[in-house]
Amino acid sequence: MRQLAISGKGGVRIAYLADEQLIEWRTQETGEHVSAGDVYYGRIADVKQGIQSAFVDIGCGQNAYLYVDDTLPGPAMGKGKPSISERVQAGQYVICQVIKEGSERKAPKISLKISLQGRYLVYLPLEEGWSLSRKISASEERQRLEQIISPLLGSGEGVIVRTEAAGVERERLTSELAYLRARWEGVCQQAHAQKTPGRIGGDLDVVEAALRDALAEGLDEVVVEDATTYRQVQAVLDVFASDAQRLLRKHTGKQPLFDELGVEAKLEQALRREVPLGNGGYLVMDRTEAMTVIDVNTGSFTGGGGQQREQAVTATNLEAAKEIARQLRLRDIGGIVIIDFIDMKEPTNKERVLATLKKELARDVAPSTVHGMTALGLVEMTRKRVRASLAERLTEPCAACQGRGRVLRAEESIRRLHTELAGLARSQQAEAAVVELSARLFPLVDDEEAAAEQSWPLRIYKREEPRLAPDSYRITYVGQAAEAERLSESNRKRT
Template structure:
């Protein structure tokens, strides 16, 4: 079963993609100034570097974003030579840009002036005069019909890309979606006019809409939503662009937090481990370096009992590992160069089976990847597009105590876990108060959010500072009545 689970517990949206009870992908909506993929900003060009055909744009996040010349728009000269970045933008110029790649720990966010707005059946291109169709639409009659419908609807200077799903869509459905996305763009232009400085004018809804679109494209069977307000938001989104699947929507009202119920929290903790066990007794070891990610496949305790030959046992382990490798790449959001060290196989046919299975499993991942082949040493070379920061970078941060050699939970992720635990206690026990022991960094953030009225606890929470506590943890010290919690807090 394929499920999309959505919760806004703790004030920010979190989405889990599940398949047969296993977590496949984890998406979050960061609070504050974080620039996410798809977000649109009004920026101001801060610097132009003709030597590297690039510009740096202040988008109001505290870190200038990177703009390459190929991602600018302008009148083409008609020649074969690439235009100079200095011909496209200049220092001080206001520009509307969209984040195409999130900031990494050592790299600025990458942006483009070629803005695109995602719909279920098409992608609207407000700044590009072009129409294209998915290559998967192979029927010439359907291609001609779709091109005719859209070409008569788009205005001069705008374009669109028709998705595979558009092949079976009604004409009026396509036109309505195009008009909807065009109106959204006009709203953004008006928002930009009223913005005096650099800042975000659109956040891709935007996270929920994108998740539902991806879920529909992947054949989701169920949408599980925690929280009444979030349930209404998802219900409205489905009514707008996919009313025929509203019966798949479920409002989760269990005593356990939704992600605990689905086992997501356990999977997220495991995603920080180097070792990934396989059912057969084998395991993966995943190591990240500055240049690439290396994945080692080991047989472990799997010997292929029952008289199997070594070649058969090794091939079976490698085929099992392939499925888990593809899942871990998506779950951990690993991008860039990836080297996979499979267990050595002698027969060429078995090597081809492993490569073929890997390519097949990677097609389930919405992020593009390319398998380049297997070397004579049995190393598979591949790349996966780096769209956003890895799961490790999103969930954790360098530990100050060991000067970056280790990592601890990010303070907002730590708060999410605390909030979920407090909520679970409020549902399962007849309590009016909870006493929590907190490290300094978590207490500081909670007090700051409480002052801004950004936190609504389900019960009264008493907080106790423990300076010596590990920055990666918190502790529930008492659950019960307010008088006792207050007494314990003052001790």
């Protein structure tokens, strides 16, 4: 059972689950956060000839990085690799697209080669020509798609035909191309009206992108929690997948959608260092500045020696290979990954583990490459980094331990408090709550009448508790407003 669960309450959040396991987590970021696929109107702030790069002000507080290979070709200026100074100049305004999100230490990476993705096509408004997915192998189908797409393209624009286009009728392909072309025209109009650097559009927003990717992988159900997002999903499916409207369902349960599916608990597990395996083994995942290191351990394994041990170890490694692929995708881990599987003696077993790892990684939207096993028995691989990791999105360095640890972001802690109070308000028909907050969270929550301005589900009486961890809170009472006020007043007198 593959589900896409979508909630628009407190910001769009999307969970992709397969057989009740959380596979992927996406959010619609707000404010100055730069997301992959976003389109910006930027100004070239500086050109660095020595590294063949430019830094671009896109209005987000941090200049983005542009490499020469990601610029648009200009008039022929001699042989050899072009120079960045031939492509862009300081002070020039450009339309650019984020191809890799920034991290806590790195700037976002951008490209001047814009691409707008649909379910069947990728529209390239500034690059002429077209190409077909290599996975479409039948010559008759390739010829059919060429006859459909080629006459539709104008001068200076291009298209990549995705694997999902195989067998799709002409009308649907034509309609999607017209939709993507209209999106680009809208971006250009925004850029023309824009006076300063800033976001002017994006790839299909998070809802559309999640639907597109999930439908390509296989989907049995789309569950949406709130009415506004439900209508948005309906509109998206009308354009990209009208046949998938039958998969759409409105969540009507008393519990919040993600509570019912256990998503919050699964996210907590995804932030932990240790990951349990079904047979008693476990993974240890450590992130460093240069790479991510994963150690596979037998855990409670107590098998005997010889062939019995080899079989048990291989079984643990095979299970670990599947879980590692899931964890890399769920945690959005990119870059170099080193895996220390449990030692195996037989070469055939090593090949089985590598083959399983490659097969599971192939399900991932982000491309990855397994480079094989070293003489020390370590597996080297890379996974393309597109988005910030789950840990970077949900947590931040802890000020109390000088960045050696991490705590939930303040806005994430407040969102979780809001969600928990909303569930209690519905289930208990409560009027008010008494909440203890860490010193870090205390000033971010308005109490009593002011709480209504923050759209809290009930009246809040708050108290600062210095002994709580920086990202923690504690709900000490939920119920009648008069009793909450009495308890709050009693707390004030004691302090």
